[in-house]
Amino acid sequence: MESRRPAENELPKPAARRLQRPSWRDSRLVAGVLLVLLATIGGAAAMRHYDNSIEVLQASHALVPGQGIKASDVHAVKVRIDQAGATYFSADDPLPKGEVLREVRQGELVPRSAVGDGRSVHVKAVAIPVDSAQSATLVKGSVVDIWVSRKKSGDAGQVSYDEPTRVLERAVVARVPSGGSGFTVASDSGAVHVLVPDANIPEVLGAIHQGAKVDLVPAAGSPLKGD
Incomplete structure (x- = not known):
């Protein structure tokens, strides 16, 4: 009896291979983890580099003309405003000297122009x-x-x-x-x-x-x- 020959148009069937669980020894897995870590660290560094926010003083309650400013009158808040340090008092500096020249409402940032020589009140x-x-x-x-x-x-x-x-x-x-x-x-x-x-x-x-x-x-x- 003659053996059956495969048909000319019949393709060979590949043998199935069992999937293997990735291992820490797999260089591709290690490289992927390193890329993710580098991207996270780089993104955080970029945010810190381009973060132009600063801390300025905000009125804890209403400030009225003629009064001095004590530590309990203000608190620090972080803002992102162009030239904020030139317009408002920085939280890193000592408390403003002088007297309040105009009303500063509760929650308002304390402008440098609002504090000065009390003789102008x-x-x-x-x-x-x-x-x-x-x-x-x-x-x-x-x-x-x-x-x-x-x-x-x-x-x-x-x-x-x-x-x-x-x-x-x-x-x-x-x-x-x-x-x-x-x-x-x-x-x-x-x-x-x-x-x-x-x-x-x-x-x-x-x-x-x-x-x-x-x-x-x-x-x-x-x-x-x-x-």
Whole structure:
């Protein structure tokens, strides 16, 4: 009997080979791991090299004109702003010397232009006795309009007041009482301290000393207690 010959168009079948688990001795595996490590290290180094962020000072609470800056008033934050070191105080430098020249709100970066010679500050803190219901809503850094109702004498010794008029817009609150009545004039412990421009101090003090009613009305966008 003749043996069967394979057909001319029949291809030989390759023998199946069993897959082998990669080993640390496999040079290709080692090379791949090294490439991944090198890429990770190189990427981290590049990020550090091109990271232009710096730490500057941010106001922990409102800073008002005339006050000095203590460590508790500011904290460091990292920012990525062009020429930030020239515009804002760096956290690596000592605390700024001098006095705050303008209001710096809570959370605002402290600009170098906002601190300087206190002689250029032309506002003074005036203690204004107000109803405790008004002071309860205010915080240091609140912005208020000052309204005055001047006293006038009526019949039979009755006291009445003129229509209120606004004597000052957008004054900054420097201090609020911790509690107690807000009507005492002899002691300012229950009064709200408001920064009044030098030119307006005589009018505000005159109204207080003459027994006028003074109201502090928060301006639009003013920080208030609970905000």
